Amino acid sequence: MAQAKTTEDSDLVLDIRGLVVSFATNDGEVRAVRGIDLAVRKGETVAVVGESGSGKSQTMMAAMGLLADNGRATGEVLYRGRNLLALRPKALNAVRGAKITMIFQEPMTSLDPLYTVERQLSEPLVEHGGLSWKQASARALELLELVRIPDPADKLRAYPYELSGGQRQRVMIAMALANDPDVLIADEPTTALDVTTQAQILDLIADLQKRTGVAVVFITHDLGIVRRIADRVVVMKDGEVVETGATDALFAAPREAYTRMLLDAEPAGRKDPVPESRPIVVGVQKLGVSFRIQQGFLKPPTILKAVDDVSLTVREGQTLGIVGESGSGKSTLGRALLQLLPHSGRVQFEGRDISNADKAAMRSIRRQMQLVFQDPFGSLSPRMTVGQIVTEGLLVHEPSLSRRERDLRACAALEEVSLDPSVRNRYPHEFSGGQRQRIAIARTMVLKPRLVVLDEPTSALDRTIQKQIVDLLRDLQRDHGLTYLFISHDLAVVRALADTIIVMKGGRVVEAGPAEAVFAAPADPYTRELMAAALAPVAAG
Amino acid sequence: MTAVVQPRPVEGRSLWQDGLARLRRNRAAMASLVFLVLMALACLAGPYLTGHAYDQVYRSYVKVGPSLSPYPKAEAIAPAALDALKRARVDVGEPVEIVGESVRIPVSSSRELDPRIVRYVDRVDIFSGARLEEIAADGRSGVIVADIERFTFLFGTDATGRDLLTRTLIAGRISLTIGLLATVVAILIGVTYGAVSGYLGGRVDLVMMRVVDILYSLPFIFFVILLVVFFGRNFVLMFIAVGAVEWLDMARIVRGQTLSLKRQEFIQAAEALGVENVGILRRHIIPNLTGPVVIYMTLLVPRVILLESFLSFLGLGVQEPMTSWGVLISEGARDIEGNPTMLLFPAIFLTTTLFALNFIGDGLRDALDPKDR
Numbered sequence: 038m039a040q041a042k043t044t045e046d047s048d049l050v051l052d053i054r055g056l057v058v059s060f061a062t063n064d065g066e067v068r069a070v071r072g073i074d075l076a077v078r079k080g081e082t083v084a085v086v087g088e089s090g091s092g093k094s095q096t097m098m099a100a101m102g103l104l105a106d107n108g109r110a111t112g113e114v115l116y117r118g119r120n121l122l123a124l125r126p127k128a129l130n131a132v133r134g135a136k137i138t139m140i141f142q143e144p145m146t147s148l149d150p151l152y153t154v155e156r157q158l159s160e161p162l163v164e165h166g167g168l169s170w171k172q173a174s175a176r177a178l179e180l181l182e183l184v185r186i187p188d189p190a191d192k193l194r195a196y197p198y199e200l201s202g203g204q205r206q207r208v209m210i211a212m213a214l215a216n217d218p219d220v221l222i223a224d225e226p227t228t229a230l231d232v233t234t235q236a237q238i239l240d241l242i243a244d245l246q247k248r249t250g251v252a253v254v255f256i257t258h259d260l261g262i263v264r265r266i267a268d269r270v271v272v273m274k275d276g277e278v279v280e281t282g283a284t285d286a287l288f289a290a291p292r293e294a295y296t297r298m299l300l301d302a303e304p305a306g307r308k309d310p311v312p313e314s315r316p317i318v319v320g321v322q323k324l325g326v327s328f329r330i331q332q333g334f335l336k337p338p339t340i341l342k343a344v345d346d347v348s349l350t351v352r353e354g355q356t357l358g359i360v361g362e363s364g365s366g367k368s369t370l371g372r373a374l375l376q377l378l379p380h381s382g383r384v385q386f387e388g389r390d391i392s393n394a395d396k397a398a399m400r401s402i403r404r405q406m407q408l409v410f411q412d413p414f415g416s417l418s419p420r421m422t423v424g425q426i427v428t429e430g431l432l433v434h435e436p437s438l439s440r441r442e443r444d445l446r447a448c449a450a451l452e453e454v455s456l457d458p459s460v461r462n463r464y465p466h467e468f469s470g471g472q473r474q475r476i477a478i479a480r481t482m483v484l485k486p487r488l489v490v491l492d493e494p495t496s497a498l499d500r501t502i503q504k505q506i507v508d509l510l511r512d513l514q515r516d517h518g519l520t521y522l523f524i525s526h527d528l529a530v531v532r533a534l535a536d537t538i539i540v541m542k543g544g545r546v547v548e549a550g551p552a553e554a555v556f557a558a559p560a561d562p563y564t565r566e567l568m569a570a571a572l573a574p575v576a577a578g
Numbered sequence: 579m580t581a582v583v584q585p586r587p588v589e590g591r592s593l594w595q596d597g598l599a600r601l602r603r604n605r606a607a608m609a610s611l612v613f614l615v616l617m618a619l620a621c622l623a624g625p626y627l628t629g630h631a632y633d634q635v636y637r638s639y640v641k642v643g644p645s646l647s648p649y650p651k652a653e654a655i656a657p658a659a660l661d662a663l664k665r666a667r668v669d670v671g672e673p674v675e676i677v678g679e680s681v682r683i684p685v686s687s688s689r690e691l692d693p694r695i696v697r698y699v700d701r702v703d704i705f706s707g708a709r710l711e712e713i714a715a716d717g718r719s720g721v722i723v724a725d726i727e728r729f730t731f732l733f734g735t736d737a738t739g740r741d742l743l744t745r746t747l748i749a750g751r752i753s754l755t756i757g758l759l760a761t762v763v764a765i766l767i768g769v770t771y772g773a774v775s776g777y778l779g780g781r782v783d784l785v786m787m788r789v790v791d792i793l794y795s796l797p798f799i800f801f802v803i804l805l806v807v808f809f810g811r812n813f814v815l816m817f818i819a820v821g822a823v824e825w826l827d828m829a830r831i832v833r834g835q836t837l838s839l840k841r842q843e844f845i846q847a848a849e850a851l852g853v854e855n856v857g858i859l860r861r862h863i864i865p866n867l868t869g870p871v872v873i874y875m876t877l878l879v880p881r882v883i884l885l886e887s888f889l890s891f892l893g894l895g896v897q898e899p900m901t902s903w904g905v906l907i908s909e910g911a912r913d914i915e916g917n918p919t920m921l922l923f924p925a926i927f928l929t930t931t932l933f934a935l936n937f938i939g940d941g942l943r944d945a946l947d948p949k950d951r
Contacts, residue, residue, distance in 0.1 A: 375850060396854075403852030416843035419593055420865040429861070430851040464592050480847070 049115075050219045050252050051077040051100070051137065056112035058092065058099045058276075069095040071276040072112065077220060082246060082253040084267035084284070086260060086299065088499040089470065092276035093256050097222050101133050102126070116220075135165040138213035140206070142225040147209055148197040154181075154208055155193040158215060165216050180211040183248075184241060202363075203234035207241065214249065222254045227262065231362040231526055236570040239266055258499045260299055264288055272296050302500035304507045304533035307553070308356060311536055315352040316387075318488055318520045319374065322348050324382035326366070326373045326544075343369040344380070345544040351537075353487075354514065356521040358535030358552060360528065360567070366544035367524045371490045374522070375406055387487070404434040407481035411493035413473035417465040423476055424461035427451065430484045450483040451476075454509060471502035475509065482513065490522040495530050507533055528571040532556055540564045593946075597869075600945040607941025610934035617931055621750035629730070630741035632748040633899035638703040639731065640739040641917050648728035650704045652676065655726065659683050662702045663722075668695060671719075679726055681705065686719035699724050703739075733923045736909060745901055746924050752902040753928070756816055757883040761875055763821035764882075768828025769871060773863050775829070776836025777855065787833065790826050798823055802894055811897050816889070820882050831874060835867055869946040876939035880932040887928065903928040 058070035070092040077083050085093045099110035100121060114121040116132055124132070133139075141147045149157060158180060159173035168176065174193075181189035184207040197205060206226060213221055223242065227235040243266050246253055255267060263270055263284065270287045272280040272295065280293045291297045326344040344366040351357045359367045373380040376391060376399050383392045391402060410416035417426055427450050428443045438446070448458035454475040465473055474494060481489055491510070495503040507530060513519060525531050531538060532552060539549040540561065548561040559565045601607055625632060638658060639649055650658065656674040659681060663670050668691065671684035683699070685691065696708035699722055708724035733742035775786040802819045809815055839845060839862075848858050887904025889895040896902050903924050910921030 377846070377850060400852045403850070408847065408850040410843040410847060412843055416847050418844040418848075418862050418866065420868070421861070422592075425861075429848065429853065433852050433854070433857070466593065477847070480851075484851075 048078045049076055050079050050117060051075075051254070052113075052115040053096070053100060054113040054115065056096060056099060056110060056114060058095050058104065058108060058110045060105070061107045061109070069108075069276055070099065070110075073273070073276070073278045075271060075278070077252050077254055079219070080246070080250045080252055081268045082243075082255060082266055084255045084257060084263040084270045085273060086257060086263055086270055087273035088258060088299075088501055090275075091273040093273045094224055096273075097139070097224060097254065097256060101137065101139055101222070102129050103139075131165075134161060135216040136218050137220045137222065138216075138218045139222040139224065140209045140213050140226050142228050148205060150197050152196075153193065154195050154197070154200070158193075158208070158212055161212065161215050176215070177211075180215060181208070183214065183245070184208070184211045186211075201234075202230050203237060206230065206234075206238055210238075210241065210245070214245065214251070217249070218251055220252045220254060222256070224256045225258070226255075228257075228259070232528070232571040233362065233566060235262075242266065260302070260500065272299065298501060302504050304504050304530050306511070306533055308511070308534060308536055311352055311354045313352070315354055317350050317385075318353050318355075318387060319349070319351045319522070320383075320385040321350070321374060322383045322385075324348070324370065324373060324380055324384060326369050326378055326380045342544050344373060346382075347539075347541075347544075347546055348382075349539060349546075349549070351488075351520055351522065353520055354518050355536045356514065356523050356534050358531035358538035359522065359524045359541060360526065360531055360538055361541035362526060362567075364543075365541040367541050368492050369544075370541070371408070371492055371522055371524050375408055375490055377408075400433070404430065404484040405486050406488040406490070407484065407486040409474075409477050409481055409489060409491045409494045411496050413470050413477055413497060414465075416477050417473055419465055422462050422464055423447075423451070423468075426465070426476060427461070427479050427483055430480065434484060446483055447479075450479040453482055453513070454479045469502075470498050471505060474498060474502075474506055478506075478509065478513070482517075485517070486519070488520045488522065490524070492524045493526070494523075496525065496527060503527075503530060510534065528556075528568060540567070594868075597942075597945040601941050604941040604944065606937045607945075610937035610941070613934045614931065614938070617750065617927075617934070618754060621747050621754060624747035625744050625751075628732075628741060628744045628747070630744045632740065632744045632901070634740060636703045636729065636735060636739040636741075638739070639729065639735045641737055641913070641920070642731055642735050642739075643917070644732060644734040644742075644919050644923075645730075646732065648730045650726065650728070655681055655704065658702055658704050659699065659724075662699050662705070663695070665698060676726070679728075681724050681726055683722040683724070684719070685722055688718070690717040691720055696722055696724070703727065703729070734917070734919050736906075736920055737913060740899075742906075742920065742923060746903075746906060746927055749901045749903045749906050749924060750927060750931075752813075752896055752900065753883050753886060753904070754931075756820065756886045756902070757879040760817050760820040760824065760882045760886075761878045763817055764824035764828050764878060765871060765875055767821070768825035769832050769864065769867065771825070772829035772832025773836050773859055773867065776833035777840055777859055777863055779837075779840070783833075787830075790829055793822075794826055799892075802889060806894055811894070813896055813900070816886055816895060819889070820885050823885075824878060824882060828871075828874065828878070831870060832867055835870055836863055839863055839866055873939060873943045873946060876935055876942055880935040883928070883932065 053073065053075040055072050055074065056070055057068065057072050059066050059068045073096060075096070085096070087093045095104070098104050099108070100114040102121065104110060110122055112122070116137060121129060121132060155174060155177050158177035159170060162168045162173035162176055163170060178189055178193060181192055186192050186204055186207050192200070192204070200208065227238050230238060239262060242253060245251065257263060267284045270282060270284050271278055272293070274295050280287065280291065280296045287296065288300065291300055324344060324347045325342065328341045328343055329338040330341055331338045347370055349357060359370065361367045369378065372378045374384055376394055379393060383390060385391070386402060386406065391399065424444065424447045427447045431438055431443050431446060447461050451458045451461060456472065456475050456479065465476065468476065495506050498506060510521070511534065514521060521534070523531060523534050535552045537550065538552050538555050539546050540563065541547065542563050548555060548559065548564045555564065556568070559568055642649060655676055659674050660670055663683065663685065668685045668687045671686060675682040691710060691713065693710050696710055699705050699708040704727060705724035706727045708722055710720050711723050713720040731741055731743070733746060736742050736745060771786065775783045805815055805819055845858060845862055848862055883903070886895060886902060887907060890902050890904030891908040895904055906924035907921060907928065910924060914921050
């Protein structure tokens with residue numbers, strides 16, 4: 038078979054032809070991928086870009102034979118001339134995991150928590166590569182060195198929970214590279230990681246490719262990443278390939294409107310400054326939150342300072358951006374401020390001291406200060422209708438309202454977030470991520486709050502949807518004079534929304550100031566590092 | 579705020595409806611559901627249609643086998659008649675004739691026939707309306723004419739001559755009722771207890787769960803014997819005994835589920851809205867527990883039925899003449915060699931019901947499991 042191929046084609050390692058993926062669901066057959074062609078040559082990096090639901094992941098899952106039970110793939114996926122779709126599981130296993138490997142978005146859940154890194158790295162080498170356990174162990178060490186994990190010998194004996202997210206992703210990459218694959222499929226490998234870690238992982242993948250000559254298929258929704266590493270870009274929409282081309286050409290002159298829209302999806306615009314004369318809504322002095330961590334039965338508990346000595350003031354109509362990596366204490370700060378966590382120090386809301394107020398005292402103030410969460414899938418109760426979700430706050434704060442009045446208020450709130458009010462009897466699972474986030478915002482808006490704490494409200498969303506949510510938040514703020522506390526690790530979004538920002542690291546504020554000033558001239562080295570990692574691709578272009 | 583029109587809402591499809599649609603495609607589960615409904619109907623209406631009361635004793639038909647044709651068998655009539663008149667101190671002439679639906683027994687005696695001797699015949703279940711006819715002039719001989727009563731025992735009769743079909747159906751009522759009621763009791767207590775314990779957490783959780791642990795450590799049979807000793811054998815006692823044990827499992831399951839639910843953002847969102855604990859439990863936690871609870875319930879019903887059967891088997895269950903499948907099986911097992919059908923029929927009823935319940939439970943688990951989507 039392989040000999041029959043022409044020399045020109047011998048470079049082709051993965052050739053997808055007319056691939057159709059469909060799923061049998063309750064509502065009949067759903068076509069996720071509608072006949073796409075995609076070729077990957079030796080040693081190149083192809084980025085598959087599209088919004089969620091565009092079928093980019095399902096294409097690769099189908100190629101690997103990893104579709105869900107109700108999925109069906111037709112067409113051809115040729116690996117060096119052999120159609121993978123027609124292979125029996127045993128023959129397929131000889132290819133996947135060895136010659137075509139995959140890394141996933143969630144490094145936390147892709148490693149088995151019961152086994153050491155060494156064991157997990159060695160297993161495929163023994164199974165696929167026919168090595169003895171001893172040889173495999175030596176090779177595992179080599180692999181860890183290859184992916185540049187610090188102290189590789191120590192890390193061999195570590196369990197997954199002992200590694201950070203970035204280190205876990207490195208282990209995953211090491212596993213993927215174990216049997217010298219021809220193709221590495223990376224499905225949003227950096228989405229769950231912090232910006233600085235993301236940059237390191239991207240550099241690592243680019244570097245590994247240079248050294249090992251593996252072809253990389255990079256699935257992502259983030260065009261910033263694409264420009265950094267890809268040779269060619271394939272843009273997908275609704276299961277079809279919309280546009281394909283060399284990265285530079287495509288970025289310079291996108292042909293399709295959809296591609297242009299993706300490229301423009303970087304949140305734009307700056308916030309109009311708020312006059313100093315506005316009243317102060319939130320004042321925080323020397324706020325601290327600490328957790329006791331019980332280490333053992335007899336050992337004294339250690340105290341973890343999640344937030345340490347933070348002070349800030351926010352005026353009416355202002356947006357304060359709180360920036361930092363995961364674990365920097367920014368979410369904890371937001372929750373402590375809303376009195377959802379016990380804390381030290383003082384919190385004033387509209388001049389009243391609400392520090393550690395009890396539940397009853399807080400109830401009247403709760404409606405003034407609201408919270409929007411990161412995960413639009415987890416923050417809506419799956420067994421309530423949208424109408425019930427949106428009006429739940431009214432049940433608490435305006436119990437005198439009749440059912441009809443509540444319904445009217447729900448309609449008004451849904452219209453405000455640009456959702457059709459006729460959807461209010463539907464359930465959250467019937468909506469997309471962006472729509473759900475709108476519902477979550479409507480839930481807070483129905484109470485007409487003064488302060489909204491937004492905890493990473495755009496992080497789980499596609500770039501294009503992010504932009505819409507940013508626009509929505511901006512409109513709501515203008516119309517209602519809202520004050521925002523915007524918690525995010527995404528500097529582009531923060532830049533578009535915030536008046537002032539504070540940068541947090543290890544529970545402390547390392548830098549604070551007006552947004553423009555901080556972005557233009559970051560003073561702290563940590564801030565500079567963050568900005569370099571996050572904004573480099575944009576700055577370069 | 580401007581006037582907002584209230585558009586007609588579009589009907590949504592809840593997770594439940596999704597799950598039920600999936601369940602409907604599961605043939606085994608649907609067949610089991612139909613079977614269970616039929617079984618319940620049979621147990622409810624059946625005893626009125628069999629023509630026998632569940633506690634009516636037919637002394638003439640002790641341990642007769644199952645049969646589609648009615649009893650008595652032709653060859654059994656004459657001996658039964660002779661047997662009946664044995665104590666009447668009369669001479670029974672030959673032959674005993676069977677004429678259509680009645681029997682003619684010529685009798686004679688050295689003294690005048692006492693007309694009350696027909697009672698000896700009537701006393702036998704086979705005959706009714708016995709009367710003395712064709713009395714000779716001296717009154718010393720005549721013919722007793724009696725109608726033959728025909729009974730159908732589809733499943734045969736038990737050791738005291740009661741219709742096994744009626745008793746099996748009546749037993750089904752008891753077993754299914756105990757199964758359902760004890761399960762409902764267990765779930766009501768278990769869900770409330772587990773959800774409160776899990777949601778409040780901390781010291782409350784600690785105390786509540788230790789109470790569960792202590793109750794767990796009581797040996798079940800010992801507990802039941804104690805109850806029986808103090809309160810006597812009683813139908814209600816069964817609910818208490820079974821419910822008191824089974825809610826412990828439910829409470830633990832629900833607590834575990836609640837602990838993981840509590841970390842979900844929609845619960846935190848409700849807290850941030852200022853919703854009180856009761857509201858969070860009622861609107862957010864308990865509705866989201868329905869999936870696991872319903873699944874556990876369908877698996878709990880067979881367990882409770884089995885437990886009841888076990889207790890009845892040991893003689894701690896329902897009291898005669900009331901019966902349950904467990905009691906019937908226990909009686910049947912005692913005479914397994916002489917009359918295996920007495921064991922067979924109740925056992926078939928019990929096992930098919932348990933099978934059906936388990937199939938439904940499995941079907942529901944597949945249908946409601948959110949990981950499936």
